[in-house]
Amino acid sequence: MPMHTDSRLHTVSLRTVLGRLRDGGPLGLMERTGQQAQGALVRLDLGAFRPFLVTHPDHLRHVLRDRGANYRRGAMMWKPMSRLLGLGIAGEGPRWQASRDLWCKGLSGRSAQAAGDTTAPSVADAVADLEQRVAGGATVDAVAEMTRIVLRIVNPVFFGSRIPQPQCDRLAAAVTVAFDSLLWRMALPFVPLAVPMPGDRAFRRATCTVDEILLPLIRRARRTPRSGPDLMSLLLDGRGPAGRPLDDEHIAQDIVALFVAGSESSALTLTWLWVALQEHPGIVAELRREADQVLGGGPPRRAHVRELVLTRRVLAEVCRLYTMAWAVPRTAAADDVIDGVDVPAGATLVLSPYLTHRLPEFWEQPLRFDPGRFAEERVRGRHPLAYLPFGDGPHQCVGQSFFLQEAVLVVATMLSRFHFAVPGRAVPRAAVALRPRDRVDLVLTPRRQA
Template identity: 30%
Template sequence: MDARPYESMPTLPGGLPLLGHWPEIIHDVFGFLERAAERADVVRVRFVHERAVITHDPAMIQHVLQQSPRLYAKSRNYAGMKKVVGEGLLTSEGDFWKRQRKLAQPAFHHAKLRGITRTMASATEDMLARWRTWEDGRPFDLHEEMMRVTLRIAGLSLFGADLDGESREIGAALGVILPWVNGIIQEPFRPPLWIPTRENRALREALATLDRLVYRIVEERRRSDPEHQRDDLLSMLMAATDDEGGGGMSDRQLRDEILTAVLAGHETTANALAWTGMLLARHPEIGARVEREASAVLGDRTPSVDDLSKLELCDRVVSESMRLYPPAWEFEREALVDDVAAGWRIPKGTVVMIAPWTLHRSPRFWDEPARFDPDRFLPERSAGRPRYAYLPFGDGPRVCIGKAFAMMESKLLLAMMAREVRFELEPGAHVRPEPSVTLRARGGVPMRFRRTAPAPFVDQTTSA
């Protein structure tokens, strides 16, 4: 059967002369994606002069991400993020990306992650010890707390640096950077960075803050470990040489990879945990089940890596949370050549939009898709579901390098919190998703502190 022409693809109604669907996606991106999902599995849209396809077809998604990834690159909408993280793993392409990925991959090997479990547990215990000093009923922002603890875990695990003291400064910098990156995507006619507008000046100051942090980490490591004997991501990057055995990474390359790991290594996990807490607060019967599992598996001791496989409900709860609120809620690939995907011709230059936000809520793949139901991830209920109907970490060669790290961290944090804290939203709290670079909760996740255990647990382990 011949491939169907691009021009015969279903088109999303609406759109303006010259601007196409751009005003609609700026005004209500979730509504735009939902309207596209209702129209057809593969829909043609237009943004100013740019051709684009929105796909909810697992076969097309698999083709683009896994079967023919060399035919597609990250779209031009990643240009704003590239101004922040440069040529890090998130934004680089081609042979350079392959080299950097190969260098970083060993730091996320399963054997390495076993040793990181104790770092995760220790940082979480420090957070809980601080919480134990709070009065019952104290208001707090769960998102802010998750950002702080995941930042500390990322720093200690990947770079041997305790970033807890810089958490507020880094959070403030991200509060400037992420809206700016999102604005570049939504408003392509913004003034270039070299023009000293108020927003551009704020961005440069925020980037300078992160640069100072990164270069300090590198300099401290050079002084403390000149032979690169440490067994973490930073040492692997600093010890790397090119294929001919020549010079290693420049300071700029190190900066790009470290900044990418710092941002990606805590921002998405913090968001996922904040949404998880909100969902458990809204569904206290499931929260009680999580509490019982955490107490039964962990008892009163510090978790070890062997406990993680037993936290089956915690695993399903995190998976269901990322189904409803995927941290990477939309991403794109641009066709480098003319291609055929799932029976459709895709002209060179076409942007293929993949939206977990709507893919994860499609009634084609999920029963009662709007309902929070962690047990939908039980094996017997997952049978027959297309693999590419669920993409919390992307897929293919560019699947998130920290996928296993993030799942370990999320389950461990959730179990340790649930053993001591009952998730309860502030009365009247209305938590709304903010479609920024990642899916944050607009204004945070306001909670009330409620204890479930009267006494702290005792560390009875000797190794992770």
């Protein structure tokens, strides 16, 4: 395919940036700018910091595939995140490669099959627990309940159930606080760490909690025999780039990264799914028929994932409209040219799948919720980088299949057990991931009582 022919560079002045931030926050800035640029490269004037905004699939292919080696994670915006996630799976180079190889091993082949065999009964148990707690019907916090369910799925897969579930919940809460507290540091990466910023105190408290839970757990696990296919065992038995065992800090940081990618993002996506479906009762009815037919009133099984075709398409459409990684930074290692625009060495590029998924050139009526976009014949005719909720290139998320498996089974099992409603309106806000601005109420009524 030819490169995008409109080679104009849109520049957004500091005054305009500040106005859009004031009116709609970071997400409002991105949406207004994306609507104006319609896929063209954008230069955002933030004073001393002037990143490029990249949204067109042709430009993304250039950055992530064709010239991927030139665009590295070593961006200023990644540095604050490295304080939490380290330089293993969240970094670059040999340490990243060692971590990624271990993750791929743990989420593929026999390990993936073992994880799948664990996931289905975990989903059944988690939903049964929820059904018992809301036996008379109840309004619950959607994010909290989806997180509770997801953590009961990931605990055996990540930890081999070494960690008691209350501790797992506490760890996840601390990771979420730490991750969200980095937003200002990522938005203003040129501010020295010595200068206090919003979120710093919360970050320090949360990371202390993470260390208090994880480091003793890792030390105990080193002293006990390991036989399971869980990801923590793989990290404990793994080797770094020099052939030495991974140290406790490396393992702890990779586990935190696992939590961010495997639990928080999954729980938030499931929350947005209920929000989206609230406006589409016809789709809900079709999903419920599919769940009843495939599950047959029984517990979910790993083999059901392939049969839940509409459920998979609905999840794909939710991932399109509510992309967790709404902004992904890269740094140009050397001078380059993208679609006729000079990109100097050291420049920061902000890739935005959230905006790519809203380009009318590739998505007819892009704000409309339409799972039919992911029918096979429509997917085949689409630009390969028009849809990238899990990224692309060497750093593409290795947990994509695991997420799909757990999320599909959660949705089908919940719809087979509950009627639901989401009163009110949920508005997204741009934290590090795409979160609801306020609590999302989820009204659940067990179907046997409806």
